[in-house]
Amino acid sequence: MIQPKTEYCGLPGNLAYDALPPLLRKLVYLQSLNPEEIDLLLKMHATRKTFAKGKVLLKQGDIHKDCFIVTHGWAYRYADLYDGSRQIINYYLPGDIINPFALAMPTLNYSVAAITPLRVSICKPGYLMELFSTQSRLSLFYAGILGREDSSMAEQIVRIGRRSAYQRAAHLLLELYYRLKIVGLTEEHSFYLPVTQNLLADTLGLSVVHMNRTLYRLRLANLIKIRSHHISLVDIEKLKQVAEYKGTYLEQIKNVFDAEAKLVPVQTE
Secondary structure: OOOOOHHHOOOOOOOOHHHOOHHHHHHHHHOOOOHHHHHHHHHOOOOEEEEOOOOEEEOOOOEOOOEEEEEEOOEEEEEEOOOOOEEEEEEEOOOOEEOOOOOOOOEOOOEEEEOOOEEEEEEOHHHHHHHHHHOHHHHHHHHHHHHHHHHHHHHHHHHHHHOOHHHHHHHHHHHHHHHHHHOOOOEOOEEEOOOOHHHHHHHHOOOHHHHHHHHHHHHHOOOEEEEOOEEEEOOHHHHHHHHOOOOHHHHHHHHHHHHHHHHOOOOOO
16 A cells, blocks of 8 residues: 655544545645545545446536546546547546536536546535535635646646657656655556556657657656556656656645645634
8 A cells, every 4th residue: 555645644633544535635735634624525425436447427518517526547538529539638537526617617528538447426516616615725725626727738738739759758757646646646656557558649649659659768768667557757857857847737736725824724623
């Protein structure tokens, strides 16, 4: 079992970190939680559903009024093009929320499919609105999730629009590593990557052949190792230099909470 770093564990009493759903692990990484907040967040996970590998959860053009919170497995968001090709927009990892704008924008302009067997919790947007209208700290966290998704989309545009294939691959692997690290799903500098080269190619705007050659170059430079869908980032600092990776879009909301904590201490009994 991968153990979290101690600075992630902002939990009351003897509540075990490993027993938390990934969404709560993400929040604990940002800020300590009180028992009431934990209880309210756990209620969001009461209704559960499982999807098989390859199953399309949401389809472009359909109307969906529910949010899905990923608790186990990977999924990807993509857009189908008229020529039969597709562009993968981003990946949903444990702790991510699929269709977070369901209440305001129920008609989808993208599709979502499961990469692995996928377990989700179904959350009604109405419950979210009621929850966040009464819980200001949780409201700030949710705003942070949406803001980070917006920043990630900006990074994806820059990644496929201006970076070289070599930089694109390095940048994406770093982003996935740090996102998984926040929810305790990395071990040292390694993580499980259940994504095929076809999916990576469709994410980075490359042909499969070009994708294969790019990963080979990263291995040859001793920057990564790949074995049975496990990726090891051999030299993270050098990989960051290659990718021009800063990662501030993943840390931004944590800084907000740090600043808030200095001004308004959390009230506990």
